[in-house]
Amino acid sequence: MIEVKSLVKIYADGNSAGVKAVNEVSFKVEEGRFYTLLGPSGCGKTTTLRCIAGLERADEGEIIVAGNKVFSASTGTFVPAYRRPIGMVIQSYAIWPHLSVFENVAFPLRVGKQRFSNNDIKTKVAKALEQVELADYGERMATQLSGGQQQRLALARALVREPQVLLLDEPLSNLDAKLRERMRVELRELQRRLRITTLYVTHDQIEALSMSNQIAVMNAGVIVQEGGPRDIYLQPKSKFVANFIGSTNQLPGQISKVNSDGTGVVRTDVGELSCELLSGLLIGAKVVVVIRPESVILHQNKPIQDANVVEAKIGAAMFLGEYLECTIECGSHVLQTHQHYALQVRRGDPVWIDLPAGECMALPVD
Amino acid sequence: MATVALPRSNSSSVGLFREPAMLVPVVGAGVLIYLAVLPLLMLIIGSFQAEVAPREFVFTLKNYQNAYASQYTYSTFKNSLIFASGSAGLSFILGTLLAWLTERTNTPLRAIFVPLAVVPLILPGVLESIAWIFLLSPKFGYLNVWLMSLFGLQSAPFNVFSLPGMIWVHSVGQVPLAFLMMVAAFKSMDPSLEESAMMSGANTWQTFRRVTLRLLLPTAGSVLLILFVRTLESFETPALIGIPARIYVYTSEIYLAFNEYPPDYGRGGALAVGLLLLSAVGVWLYRRSTREGKKFQTVTGKAFRPRQFDLGPWRWVGLTFLLGYFIFVVLMPFLVLFWASFLPFFAAPSWDAIQKLSLDNYRYLSSFRPFWEAMKNSIILATLTASIAMILTSLVAWIVYKSKLRGAWVLDFLAFVPITIPGIVMGMALILLYVAFPIPIYGTIWVLLIAYVTRFIPYGMRAASGSIMQIHSELEEAAAASGASWWETFRRVTLPLLRPGFAAGWMYICIVSFREFSTSVLLATGESRVLSILLFTMFEQGQVTIVAAIGMLMILTLLIIVALFQKISGRVGIQT
Numbered sequence A: 001m002i003e004v005k006s007l008v009k010i011y012a013d014g015n016s017a018g019v020k021a022v023n024e025v026s027f028k029v030e031e032g033r034f035y036t037l038l039g040p041s042g043c044g045k046t047t048t049l050r051c052i053a054g055l056e057r058a059d060e061g062e063i064i065v066a067g068n069k070v071f072s073a074s075t076g077t078f079v080p081a082y083r084r085p086i087g088m089v090i091q092s093y094a095i096w097p098h099l100s101v102f103e104n105v106a107f108p109l110r111v112g113k114q115r116f117s118n119n120d121i122k123t124k125v126a127k128a129l130e131q132v133e134l135a136d137y138g139e140r141m142a143t144q145l146s147g148g149q150q151q152r153l154a155l156a157r158a159l160v161r162e163p164q165v166l167l168l169d170e171p172l173s174n175l176d177a178k179l180r181e182r183m184r185v186e187l188r189e190l191q192r193r194l195r196i197t198t199l200y201v202t203h204d205q206i207e208a209l210s211m212s213n214q215i216a217v218m219n220a221g222v223i224v225q226e227g228g229p230r231d232i233y234l235q236p237k238s239k240f241v242a243n244f245i246g247s248t249n250q251l252p253g254q255i256s257k258v259n260s261d262g263t264g265v266v267r268t269d270v271g272e273l274s275c276e277l278l279s280g281l282l283i284g285a286k287v288v289v290v291i292r293p294e295s296v297i298l299h300q301n302k303p304i305q306d307a308n309v310v311e312a313k314i315g316a317a318m319f320l321g322e323y324l325e326c327t328i329e330c331g332s333h334v335l336q337t338h339q340h341y342a343l344q345v346r347r348g349d350p351v352w353i354d355l356p357a358g359e360c361m362a363l364p365v366d
Numbered sequence B: 001m002a003t004v005a006l007p008r009s010n011s012s013s014v015g016l017f018r019e020p021a022m023l024v025p026v027v028g029a030g031v032l033i034y035l036a037v038l039p040l041l042m043l044i045i046g047s048f049q050a051e052v053a054p055r056e057f058v059f060t061l062k063n064y065q066n067a068y069a070s071q072y073t074y075s076t077f078k079n080s081l082i083f084a085s086g087s088a089g090l091s092f093i094l095g096t097l098l099a100w101l102t103e104r105t106n107t108p109l110r111a112i113f114v115p116l117a118v119v120p121l122i123l124p125g126v127l128e129s130i131a132w133i134f135l136l137s138p139k140f141g142y143l144n145v146w147l148m149s150l151f152g153l154q155s156a157p158f159n160v161f162s163l164p165g166m167i168w169v170h171s172v173g174q175v176p177l178a179f180l181m182m183v184a185a186f187k188s189m190d191p192s193l194e195e196s197a198m199m200s201g202a203n204t205w206q207t208f209r210r211v212t213l214r215l216l217l218p219t220a221g222s223v224l225l226i227l228f229v230r231t232l233e234s235f236e237t238p239a240l241i242g243i244p245a246r247i248y249v250y251t252s253e254i255y256l257a258f259n260e261y262p263p264d265y266g267r268g269g270a271l272a273v274g275l276l277l278l279s280a281v282g283v284w285l286y287r288r289s290t291r292e293g294k295k296f297q298t299v300t301g302k303a304f305r306p307r308q309f310d311l312g313p314w315r316w317v318g319l320t321f322l323l324g325y326f327i328f329v330v331l332m333p334f335l336v337l338f339w340a341s342f343l344p345f346f347a348a349p350s351w352d353a354i355q356k357l358s359l360d361n362y363r364y365l366s367s368f369r370p371f372w373e374a375m376k377n378s379i380i381l382a383t384l385t386a387s388i389a390m391i392l393t394s395l396v397a398w399i400v401y402k403s404k405l406r407g408a409w410v411l412d413f414l415a416f417v418p419i420t421i422p423g424i425v426m427g428m429a430l431i432l433l434y435v436a437f438p439i440p441i442y443g444t445i446w447v448l449l450i451a452y453v454t455r456f457i458p459y460g461m462r463a464a465s466g467s468i469m470q471i472h473s474e475l476e477e478a479a480a481a482s483g484a485s486w487w488e489t490f491r492r493v494t495l496p497l498l499r500p501g502f503a504a505g506w507m508y509i510c511i512v513s514f515r516e517f518s519t520s521v522l523l524a525t526g527e528s529r530v531l532s533i534l535l536f537t538m539f540e541q542g543q544v545t546i547v548a549a550i551g552m553l554m555i556l557t558l559l560i561i562v563a564l565f566q567k568i569s570g571r572v573g574i575q576t
Helices: A045-053 A101-111 A118-131 A147-159 A177-194 A205-211 A229-234 A239-244 B020-047 B062-068 B073-104 B110-122 B125-136 B142-151 B163-187 B191-199 B204-233 B236-242 B250-259 B265-296 B314-340 B351-356 B360-366 B369-402 B408-420 B423-436 B445-468 B473-481 B486-514 B531-540 B544-571
Strands: A002-011 A019-029 A034-038 A060-065 A068-072 A086-089 A165-169 A197-202 A214-219 A222-227 A249-258 A263-268 A271-277 A286-291 A297-299 A309-319 A324-330 A333-339 A350-354 A361-364
Touching: A002 A045, A019 A045, A019 A060, A019 A214, A019 A222, A034 A045, A034 A205, A045 A060, A045 A086, A045 A165, A045 A197, A086 A147, A086 B191, A101 A118, A101 A147, A101 B204, A118 A147, A147 A177, A147 B191, A177 A205, A197 A205, A205 A229, A214 A229, A214 A239, A222 A229, A222 A239, A239 A286, A239 A361, A249 A271, A249 A333, A263 A286, A271 A286, A324 A350, B020 B265, B020 B369, B020 B408, B020 B423, B020 B445, B062 B265, B073 B110, B073 B163, B073 B204, B073 B236, B073 B250, B073 B314, B110 B163, B110 B314, B110 B544, B125 B142, B125 B163, B125 B236, B125 B314, B125 B531, B125 B544, B163 B204, B163 B236, B163 B314, B191 B204, B204 B250, B204 B265, B204 B423, B236 B250, B236 B531, B250 B265, B250 B423, B265 B408, B265 B423, B314 B544, B360 B544, B369 B408, B369 B445, B369 B486, B369 B531, B369 B544, B408 B445, B423 B445, B445 B486, B473 B486, B486 B544, B531 B544
Parallel strands: A034 A197, A034 A214, A086 A165, A165 A197, A271 A361
Antiparallel strands: A002 A019, A002 A060, A060 A068, A214 A222, A249 A263, A249 A286, A263 A271, A286 A361, A297 A350, A309 A324, A309 A350, A324 A333
């Protein structure tokens, strides 16, 4: 449905070469899927989205939306934004303050190439407002709506033309935490119900993980990893992805053994650790072993089996309600872990930590 | 705003006069009342009074009858209305077009036109009118002469001595103001509102019409209003073009009432009260509309990358317009003054004329005493006005925004009052005040100083309050905690921090004082003549080429003041 091929966007920065905000980005969104571009601010995700929308003109590459080539650097094709079959919601919503709720939603129907009768407009707007549960607000001025309502209004406005593609640029970032959680579910439900191809841009890993069919993690203008939410979270292919998605512990070391099943052994400061290896790593390679805080198992007595078990002591324990955030000192390293809230430990208590081989991942040092 | 009624000091033994924080507001209020309220009071009383400076007050409505029930009342009213609305409309359209082309489109070379568009600010209104008379006079105007010979016309195509002529000349002088206000409006507009329209399927024109224009409506209304009021209050064009053409507006009626023999102060006063009311209503409406505009506010404090409309091939039309505007409206008035200043008598550029070019006018001026006196007066007045107004308003702004004194808003209000007083009304009021007043300053430059300071206090307030609000109280409290008295704190901490705002305000007031005309025209006589008045009288006497030379020297002086000031302020680290 959306296909982006080798997209490059250069911003002038005073240097003659400029800065490549988007550098050879390629990806494909299948019909009806929810695809997310995830990355820190400045990684090029919004620029990519704006290129697809037609609000920016890329310098190289090709963009195909719903089977039509809307941009191609080689042939000089550039379909203007208003001719692309796209609906879009942005972070600030951009609700027009001079129009009522109804007129905000009716706007796309009034300006489009296709003309609608007043009755058609009424039914279509009513339907769109109903979809976002704003049916009773039509006559209000748009500025009288709350943040969450404005967000839904922007969504109705984007959907009323029945676009083939929905672009969402951090639509939830301006909402407070509670509302954001609810809207996450609602947005996801709506997308599934309408089966509309959606491209979502966010820096929030939870939004990305919970809503997407497919995620592309971006950094410095390139896609560093693409995959389903589970793959991205559980099988990060680089230190950057491991760090950016959730918090991780890192233990530097060197590979001492490579098995044929993709596992191996890494010699670290805290001892030899069996772990999963990123394919292509060879014996002797310098790596970091990453493990998620919630994967670290803590024993207060020395366990019988001693593979991947390290002796350590409690650094600090912070009660956060849902869990106990417990830092553990082993040698010169400090590991963050999440433990059951009922655990009773004190600073300096001797403990044994178990780093399950299946949860440890050796990644190359970048 | 104030919740605490007492000044900062908690020592009850400190007397009123040992606590400057208490003394200063009282003095400040006194000064403001003396400057802004007293003249208005005298004006209103004077307009109901049978004779000037009478031994006893005799109430009469005769002045109002003379002023408003004459056969001319209707035509004056009509002329004023056409002049003001025409100028407001034309300068708004030109200013908006310039702002839009330079800010929001991909017109080629647009960046260099931004500073060029405000260049006319350096040209005093009197000179603007004179330059356009040189260009568009039906008898000798260059443009007319050229067009007539070019197309073989029998009569001059343009006549500056008409209402459209007045509207054109005044509008051109006001375009920079409209331009700056509209640039600010365009800059503060969230481009995502327009992008969303594009994403909804609206093309460039639909986006501009249905979103951009609609969002600008409130701002446009208030800009139009301020342009309207300023035109109504202006006297440069009505004096230089309107009076010779026998097209009278309010300001010229006031001037004429004063200039007939014997001067009819009563009728002038009654007319002035009317103009004052009109202007006050305008200012009130403006304040209300800008406050209403808040709900339309599109400023979110986010850094915008303003969206540029792609004009396609129309961008060359845009460039042609910008070039044409710059050449004909900005450059030509300067050039024509420059050219004329070297001529013995007014003549169109020709080989003949070129041979007559000389420095004679400048040589003549070098030994022409009235010129040097006027120059001295203008410089003294401009620098003194700027300094006094800025010191006064810095203090007042501090009291209003920092002191937490109950009733500080009264000072704010008093400092705002002069903005409603048209220049010529101010002149009329001060005449009525100081003719009756025991202090013998009437006819000296000191009465001009009082008039200028009063008129420009609101500008100073705006500059000073802007920067004073940015100074955190902690900085002053730290000084107090270090043992500095109120005055020491103000002098050593507050004032230095105020510098940028102070400098910008000083600069602006200096320039507007130097080119002031409509107040001076009633107050500057004989030895207190300033440059703009000298220009006016000499132009009336027909010494037009010498007038052009004076104009060039006046512009030069303004440029020197600006440059000197920037050098000085650069050295002490002021960023304006």
